[in-house]
Amino acid sequence: MTTTTSSGPAVAVAGISKRYGAVQALSDVTLAVAPGRFVSLLGPSGCGKTTLMRIIAGLDRQSEGRVLIDGKDMSRTAPHRRPVGLVFQRYALFPHMTVAENVGFALRLRGADRSATQARVQELLDLFQLGQFGGRSIDQLSGGQAQRVALARALADSPPVLLLDEPMSALDLKLRQAMQLELRRLQKQIGATFLFVTHDQDEAMVMSDEIVLMNNGEIVQRGTPEEVYGRPRSLFSARFLGEANLFSGPLRREAGATLLDAGSLLLKSHAAADFAATKGWACIRPEAIRIAASSDNKAERRPNAAAGRVREAIFQGAYRRYVVELDGHSLLVQQPAGSDAVPTFSEADPVSVSWSESGITYIEDADNA
Amino acid sequence: MTYGRTSIIAFTAYTCVLLAFLFAPIAVVVLFSFDSKGIAAFPFQGPTLSWYQAVIADPIIRKAALNSVIVAAGTTLACILIGTSAAFVIARTRSPSTTAFAGLMALPLLLPHLLLGIALLSFFNSIGIGLSLWTAIIGHVLITLPFLVFTLSARIAGIDPQLSEAAATLGASPAKAFATVTLPLIRSAMIGAALLVVAWSLDEFSVSFLTIGSSNTLPIIIWGQMRAGVSPTVNAISALMVLATILLVCVVHRLADLKFR
Numbered sequence: 115m116t117t118t119t120s121s122g123p124a125v126a127v128a129g130i131s132k133r134y135g136a137v138q139a140l141s142d143v144t145l146a147v148a149p150g151r152f153v154s155l156l157g158p159s160g161c162g163k164t165t166l167m168r169i170i171a172g173l174d175r176q177s178e179g180r181v182l183i184d185g186k187d188m189s190r191t192a193p194h195r196r197p198v199g200l201v202f203q204r205y206a207l208f209p210h211m212t213v214a215e216n217v218g219f220a221l222r223l224r225g226a227d228r229s230a231t232q233a234r235v236q237e238l239l240d241l242f243q244l245g246q247f248g249g250r251s252i253d254q255l256s257g258g259q260a261q262r263v264a265l266a267r268a269l270a271d272s273p274p275v276l277l278l279d280e281p282m283s284a285l286d287l288k289l290r291q292a293m294q295l296e297l298r299r300l301q302k303q304i305g306a307t308f309l310f311v312t313h314d315q316d317e318a319m320v321m322s323d324e325i326v327l328m329n330n331g332e333i334v335q336r337g338t339p340e341e342v343y344g345r346p347r348s349l350f351s352a353r354f355l356g357e358a359n360l361f362s363g364p365l366r367r368e369a370g371a372t373l374l375d376a377g378s379l380l381l382k383s384h385a386a387a388d389f390a391a392t393k394g395w396a397c398i399r400p401e402a403i404r405i406a407a408s409s410d411n412k413a414e415r416r417p418n419a420a421a422g423r424v425r426e427a428i429f430q431g432a433y434r435r436y437v438v439e440l441d442g443h444s445l446l447v448q449q450p451a452g453s454d455a456v457p458t459f460s461e462a463d464p465v466s467v468s469w470s471e472s473g474i475t476y477i478e479d480a481d482n483a
Numbered sequence: 484m485t486y487g488r489t490s491i492i493a494f495t496a497y498t499c500v501l502l503a504f505l506f507a508p509i510a511v512v513v514l515f516s517f518d519s520k521g522i523a524a525f526p527f528q529g530p531t532l533s534w535y536q537a538v539i540a541d542p543i544i545r546k547a548a549l550n551s552v553i554v555a556a557g558t559t560l561a562c563i564l565i566g567t568s569a570a571f572v573i574a575r576t577r578s579p580s581t582t583a584f585a586g587l588m589a590l591p592l593l594l595p596h597l598l599l600g601i602a603l604l605s606f607f608n609s610i611g612i613g614l615s616l617w618t619a620i621i622g623h624v625l626i627t628l629p630f631l632v633f634t635l636s637a638r639i640a641g642i643d644p645q646l647s648e649a650a651a652t653l654g655a656s657p658a659k660a661f662a663t664v665t666l667p668l669i670r671s672a673m674i675g676a677a678l679l680v681v682a683w684s685l686d687e688f689s690v691s692f693l694t695i696g697s698s699n700t701l702p703i704i705i706w707g708q709m710r711a712g713v714s715p716t717v718n719a720i721s722a723l724m725v726l727a728t729i730l731l732v733c734v735v736h737r738l739a740d741l742k743f744r
Contacts, residue, residue, distance in 0.1 A: 171652055172651075173648050173652070192651075192656070192657075193648070193651040193652055194652070194653075194655055194656050198652065199652060199653070200648075200649070200652040202645050202648075204643070204645065206643060206645040206648070206649035208646060208650075209646075209668070210668055219650070219653050219655075220653040220654050223653065223654045223655055223659060223663075224654060267649075267653065268652070270653075271653070271654065
């Protein structure tokens, strides 16, 4: 297999739909992935992300639409003729072969000569710290080792595109975190395009150059982790990635600013909402809120600030979280812990909260929210 | 858990009785095949190989033995060719029609062989096919196919279907994926199922008798000779069949062991 030669997308799908009987698994999905990128398909289970990946690999056939790999239309190409590798969720290692035979499978198939195959297999085993495990049988491996064998096997013939189907889900938390960083380093090192399917938002944010957020068989938002987290474009995005304080109310535009009236709260930002509706939502992430001591509980209503009481104070090691009871709202606030510069509060303390304009994202009031 | 002395003795005795029950009749047949007396009755008179010489020298028995082997081999081959795909369908698809298909596949296991033999005989007659080794093979396939299909589908159901997909994404065409991944994983089950088919085919009498026409297989010869009482040659043929079966099992076991880690 060759590496990507053109400057176009490594993988592109256009207008992909997939129906299973009456169930619409994917509807009109269009996506292009630039070469050398680490892109996550993120979404809840049943959102169609695995189906999309299987369609790209050729294991499932789309009902409509086209699949292009390295610029070539492969919509009807059999899976074994597509230049993509795939790491399966349960690894799917061949139980009748040793570790080395598993890793060398693709090379033997294409008839590479023995010594070249052996050298490449050893190189991969060393890369994945499996140097001494070549002769082992598959059932002698731990979960982490099996996962590395699955990766090595998929990468053996250097496919320009690697698809990964939740490969971390069977690992425990510590190992998973270590593998996330390792996988990211590996991807940068070999320069292949990685398309990573996951339902774990932390995993997606840690590893990806780009996140493609999916829900109900559609792409709802794509962008860098910062963009998708910091500027959610729908209530689904806001809620699925991290935590969000969400306020709804009428929107008003005056003097270059947009104001959202949420009863006792007034949110104001000079960043214009990118839609014209007169009703909408505002999203503020918990860490974007400042909290300070206050005795003044009857302050007049000012934009981007409010007064209230701490209802819950939770210590979580690296940070503290507060649920602040406001007039008609409750607000989740997150502050770094372990610094003397940040004051701490207890339950029932009167506090004032505020946030800067840049912490506000306006979201259109959509039916599918 | 430890057992008392009494229960160990009781269990050993039970095992011995069970083994005696299973193998004593066969032992008697083998024993009298070496007896020079000529009738199967105690006391044992003296050892001889003359019955074996008679069996091996008899051209009719040799022909029948050859026919038995041909029918068994043909049946096994046909069963594997037809049955493997049926086993995949039963193991890999879940639908009402698959369940119905599996039920129909199992039906020959339940029907009396005599009835099947008669049905086949009138079927071949009605469509004008002359009886021969071929029709006997068709009859045997009908009986033995379920054994192969269900032994194999049980094994296939235990194989992760993603293994074939993994092979495909690594560049294996469907045929290559079958040869390199699926076949090695079902090989031992296939050999076991084939052995069952061979054993049934060698032993089968009623269907053979009704569908083979003027040819003979060993069970038909034995039945023919039995009409004149239990002859020592029958004992010798039976002993040889037992020996052949044991040899077959040993050879296949060894082959399967070598190929499958």
